[in-house]
Amino acid sequence: MPELPEVEVVRHGVDVHVTGRLVRSVEVLHPRAIRRHLPGASDFAGRLTGRRVTAMRRRGKYLWAELSGGDAMLAHLGMSGQLLVQPEGAPDEKHLRVRFRFDDGGPELRFVDQRTFGGFSMGELVEVDGTVLPAPIAHIGRDPMDPRFDPAAAVRALRRKRTELKRALLDQTLVSGIGNIYADEALWRARVHWAKPTDRIGPAKAAEVLTAATEVMTEALGAGGTSFDALYVNVNGQSGYFDRSLAVYGQEGRPCRRCGRPIRREPFMNRSSFSCPRCQPRPTAR
DNA sequence: TTGTGGACCTGGGTGC
DNA sequence: TGCACCCAGGTCCACA
Numbered sequence: 502m503p504e505l506p507e508v509e510v511v512r513h514g515v516d517v518h519v520t521g522r523l524v525r526s527v528e529v530l531h532p533r534a535i536r537r538h539l540p541g542a543s544d545f546a547g548r549l550t551g552r553r554v555t556a557m558r559r560r561g562k563y564l565w566a567e568l569s570g571g572d573a574m575l576a577h578l579g580m581s582g583q584l585l586v587q588p589e590g591a592p593d594e595k596h597l598r599v600r601f602r603f604d605d606g607g608p609e610l611r612f613v614d615q616r617t618f619g620g621f622s623m624g625e626l627v628e629v630d631g632t633v634l635p636a637p638i639a640h641i642g643r644d645p646m647d648p649r650f651d652p653a654a655a656v657r658a659l660r661r662k663r664t665e666l667k668r669a670l671l672d673q674t675l676v677s678g679i680g681n682i683y684a685d686e687a688l689w690r691a692r693v694h695w696a697k698p699t700d701r702i703g704p705a706k707a708a709e710v711l712t713a714a715t716e717v718m719t720e721a722l723g724a725g726g727t728s729f730d731a732l733y734v735n736v737n738g739q740s741g742y743f744d745r746s747l748a749v750y751g752q753e754g755r756p757c758r759r760c761g762r763p764i765r766r767e768p769f770m771n772r773s774s775f776s777c778p779r780c781q782p783r784p785t786a787r
Numbered sequence: 788t789t790g791t792g793g794a795c796c797t798g799g800g801t802g803c
Numbered sequence: 804t805g806c807a808c809c810c811a812g813g814t815c816c817a818c819a
Contacts (some may be wrong), residue, residue, distance in 0.1 A: 502812060531798080562813075580812050581797080616797050616815060664790060671813085681812060745797085771793070772812055792818080801809080 503578040505561060505678030507726035507741065508717050513563045514736030516557035518586045518608060519566070523553045525604040529781075534598035534612060537575075537622040537637070549574060549625050551599070556771070560736055561644045561677025566622070572625050575635045579618025583709075586736045622699045644678035645715035656707045659699055666702060667695035667774060670714065679714055682727055682750045685775045687714035689749045689759050694781045695774045701784070720746065723743050749775040 502510070512578040526692060527546035530536055538545045553569040576584070585594070586608045599612040599621065612619070624635030632649065634641075642658075643650045655676050670684045679687070688695050690713035693706060697753045702710075706761040721727055726741030734740055744751070748758055753766040767774050 504813095553803065577813080579814085614797095616795095616811085620816085662790090673814085702792095726795085770791090772810085789819100794811100794818095795814090796817085799810090801807105803806090803808105 502580050502581065502680060503726075504683050504718070505599065505646065506683075508559055508562050508564055508719035509579060509646070509722055510741065511513060511725045512557050512559045512781055514586065514769065515564070515566075515584050518591035518736060519554050519601075519610055520557055521554065521604075522607070524549045524601060526550060526602045528600040528602075529598075529618065530600065531598040532613075533617040534614065534620045535622065537620055543624060545621065547728045548572075552781040560634055560638060560647070561641050561673055561724075562643060562680070563638050563677075564714050565638075567626070572623060573635045575622050575624045575637055576612075577619050579614060579616065579620070581616040582612060582614040582619025583734055585613055585734075585738060588609050595740055600632065600663065641673050642675050642677045645676065645711065645718065646678070650676075652708060652711055655711055657712070659707050660702060660704065662699040664699055666693065666697045666699055666710070667739050668768065669699045670710070676711065676714070678718065680758065680773075682747070682774060683714060683718050685720070686717045686748060687711075689775075689777060689781060690717065695769060695778060697784045741780065744755075751775065756757050 510555050527549045529542035529546060532542060535542055535545045555569055556565045556567040558565050559568060562576060563577055565575045567573050589609050594613045596613050596615045597611055598614050601610040622637060624637045626633050627639055629635045629639045656674045657752060659669050667688065672677050687710055691710040693710060724742050727744045749764050752764040752775060754763050757764055760777065760779045762777055762779040764775055765778050
């Protein structure tokens with residue numbers, strides 16, 4: 502599932518292959534892929550055609566193409582979205598949703614998305630706290646790889662919440678880029694249970710969790726991201742290999758690398774959370 | 788105002 | 804073999 506490291510790998514790939522090129526045509530093959538662009542498919546295609554991509558940017562799990570003329574095409578990969586660079590005429594992928602062709606006749610950009618949670622929209626660029634980004638994501642917090650990320654402010658924001666720690670970590674308005682996988686990995690590294698109430702966490706432990714999240718995502722980026730199946734690949738269709746380094750996520754029943762206890766899996770927000778019962782004891786009741 | 792829980796969505800895997 | 808069901812999870816939204 503694409504979280505910050507995977508999205509950054511994709512952003513870099515798209516940047517290399519697409520920045521500087523002029524869009525010749527856009528083909529929307531599934532309406533859900535542009536459901537956040539309310540004026541519809543023809544408006545989306547019309548606003549992109551004839552525009553040049555001037556840069557590829559990212560914040561958290563969102564990425565966007567800055568366009569000649571000033572606005573941007575915003576993208577989110579959702580759970581299974583892929584941006585692939587393919588030669589024109591290559592066979593269509595089964596779940597091809599949007600195709601971008603360029604005026605140089607070179608490789609096209611394809612959005613392939615099995616579960617249709619990802620998609621695109623057009624957005625005006627606005628300045629928020631000294632950074633220019635698309636208006637629809639003005640509320641998204643800086644991610645830990647942002648040079649202007651303020652760890653102390655993130656710790657304060659985290660501790661102000663009155664919820665479970667993992668839920669706060671997944672709140673993209675506090676700190677962006679963290680998803681289910683790296684939240685579990687960061688919590689294991691920091692030896693804290695996902696259900697720990699945020700208002701009962703000291704500033705040092707909160708900082709430790711955020712540092713662990715930054716470290717694990719940096720390592721994952723160096724490994725090309727985490728791939729469990731064909732749902733995450735880079736723009737060339739290649740998988741990352743950080744899944745081999747995961748300590749708890751998807752490791753139910755396997756021994757903890759620190760203490761040997763079997764990793765447990767617990768339901769969390771209609772999904773799963775993985776942790777070590779000894780290293781990450783459940784918080785005591787208030 | 789803030790926190791919580793469910794819906795959305797598809798296809799692979801599993802059990803019967 | 805075919806069918807039903809479960810599961811994956813990021814984001815949004817209704818509700819408390």
